[in-house]
Amino acid sequence: MNITELTVHELQEKIRNKELTSYEITKAYIDRINKKEKDVGAFVTINENEAIENAKKIDEIIENGKFDDSTKIDESNIDSSNNLAGIPIGIKDNLCTKGIKTTCSSKMLENFVAPYDATVVEKVKSEKMPILGKLNMDEFAMGSSTENSAIKVTHNPWNLDKVPGGSSGGSAAAVAADMVPFALGSDTGGSIRQPASLCGVVGLKPTYGLVSRYGLVAFASSLDQVGPITKDVKDAAILLNVIAGHDEKDTTSYNMPKKDYVKSLKNDVKGLKIGVPKEFFGDGIDKEVKDKLYEAIETYKKLGAEVEECSLNVAEYALATYYIIACAEASSNLGRFDGLRYGYRADNIKDLKDLYVKSRTEGFGDEVKRRIILGTYVLSSGYYDAYYKKAQKARTFVKKQFDEQFKKYDVLLTPVSPTTAFNIGEKKENPLEMYLADICTVSINIASVPAISIPCGVDSNGMPIGMQLIGDRFSEETILNAAYTFEQKIKFRENHKPSFKRN
């Protein structure tokens, strides 16, 4: 048995049947990380000693039968089989972890240790899950290839010369390379789904407001959501059960009864109405990607779903809207990194202005600066109406377009990324082309709806292709079941494995 190849639900069973201990699992992952990290470069911080220590403690608790569900943060109606005690996890490095560095892959926060845990981290800890480490990302989650990390380059496990996608590239690569059983990522415009797609794993961007953002270092507050990156759909449902729910520390999180997402996995899509927006299959989308998606559509039809073409004319507005709103919010959110209270501070300072200018010039990378400048510009007096205000109107329009579709369809099916993983360095010098990598994903964040990315095959070079299933607000159950049913049919993981090859 190769421990690190097991899914989380398989590991749960091994722990329950006393076939494996948390220590054995955690140790296996630490060994795997130490073996693969030099090739993949997924981790900013490996939390080896603490993870091992915690795993031992958790084993004692499990052994003594003292595991007490009441210590969980959420009183919920979730099945007790959702018990994740002892199963380790990886955390994207923009989620605050008390005592472990949270760098956002930026020189600005290179040595920053948060004095508190993000709410999702608190939830993970209260489930008694050891934290394997913090995962690499594009600096402050800005990017689509993880090349904007100031810490290191992350390589795609399917081809080490290619990018893992981004911004949660470290999380997706680590899951694909079996360096973590699953991971938490964050998604502002595709940052969970696009790397999941490029790395052949499952990534879920929940409805805005389903998961608390408290302790997620903000990029664009009205778009950011935390979500799972996992080996399969059931693992995504299991992790969503842990992190979903109202948090009084985040007033934008919704207060509604907890759901058990695992129960929604029925392996049945008969009668499910799937719309395929033709605008998402235009010229910019690679033919091999389109072909795999057409195959997926046929699969759904065979499974009994009602699939038809529809029109969702949002893509062209969504990208512009996204970059205006996201950059505007980012320019304000990143103001707190001023070199005064924490984080990077430049040397040889003349005066206050010099302190601000030098610290921010030296502490931020190019892409972050580009977006701060863009965002500052669109909010400036004289330009606000033409850009920010117009973008807000466009956002309302995009939402309405989605609302219209969800009157007719349960799920919308689209590509995640226009292409499979591109070469490292290929788009780095061309930001606009990089922004186009988000063309299929940003409208989902703009509309605040949930979407899941699951692998549906590989291209002629053996690189994974993802499919995006979009649902109406708070209909995670519907898209999880649709994804699960497809996954059970095509059995992607059984047929394809990352090869760690090079070009």
Next chain:
Amino acid sequence: MKMANEDYELIVGLEVHAELSTKTKIFCSCPTEFGAEPNTHICPICTAMPGALPVLNEKVVEYAVKAGLATNCTISQDSKNDRKNYFYPDLPKSYQISQFDKPLCEHGYIEIEDDFGNPKKIRILRIHIEEDAGKLNHNEFTGESLVDLNRSGVPLIEIVSEPDLRSSGEADRYMKKLKSILQYIDVSDCKMQEGSLRADVNVSVHKKDEPFGTRTEMKNMNSFKSIQRAIEYERERQIYELEHGNKIYQESLRWDDVDGRTYQMRNKEDAQDYRYFPEPDLVAIKLSEEYIEKMKQELPELPEKRKEKYMKELGLSEKDANSLTSSKAFSDIFEKAGEICKNYKSVCNWLNSDIARILNEKELEAEQIPFSAEDLAELVSLIDSGVISSSIGKKVLDELFENPRSPKKIVEEKGWIQISDENAIKEVITKILEANPQSIADYKAGKDRALGFLVGQAMKETKGKANPKMLNEMFLEELKK
């Protein structure tokens, strides 16, 4: 110059910031208490740690709504927060959460007296909620500036008036009225010396029949006197500039109280662009009609109402009623002391004459009166029951300000109890008459003033303790003999 001066009309508008007296800050649960050790009332939220999110304190909304209702504003049922972006070390997030285009309260007014004593409505454009910034402590010896974030996130309301004020006197009365209202409804302690009430003062001048002139703004003024002086100065300066063919620039000025003049604060080219946009970390503020109605019911009695009551039910003059209700502390003492001793008229006289005079001399606010309403009631009762004379009463009052304790105790300690014993008074009268034969002669010759002199001598002899009424009567009796 003098001629020109009278051609111009002064236009003043005030933006008043009042710290709300909620127990905790506006977006976190840190205490708002003033005067703690630097950086002890802080948390990840009010120090802007990465990932921290604000949660709006409902009490802040409640207090702001009450302030709006008390100033005749319309309360918005659909309001929101916005970010005001700028860099400064006392502002940890690099933006202040405020309200831009949808304030909680709009279109109110308060009534003051103009310079001729006529009632005048000063319109209020809006009241919005926002957070205070931290404080910079500059060390003059080391040249260092240290940041104290205890005040970061303390809730404020900003009350913006229309430019309806036409003199420094009106501005002064407006500020005082506003302060008294906020104290009456108990949403702010309005301690100007602690900066919990401060104003940005906008001043312009124009010739009548011409459009309003360009205004200048003096920020963060926190004394009534400075505000008046600054307005007067700025008026003179602007008229002088205009009369000499110069332009007035729209700019922020700093009032220097020592030099008695304003200074330019920053270059005009550095004008801030705050890049306001809706705060995405907070949901919109939706208030139901029931909520607003409930706040109305909870609103305490306002000064106008008390004034009316004092005039109608207690028969006080308008002047007295005005003066008593000028501050809540004053009015509270009046009501409580009056209720205990049942002599409202006398309590009113003490407050409006001697106590008001002493407060003025000592430059104290009514809230700083060191003794209680019970003490004042006891003082009035001592006089009413003839235990002490009213002139002794004044001495007791001085004692109450110096070293507050029970007036009964003061009178006993000092031996100030009034002499009302007939034999004792007769003894004094005999002594005084023997010593002043000339006065007796004068009186008999028709000079009534002589009586006053004799009574005065008797008071002097008894150190003011003789019952003045008895002295008068008994002297008359003796002189008629």
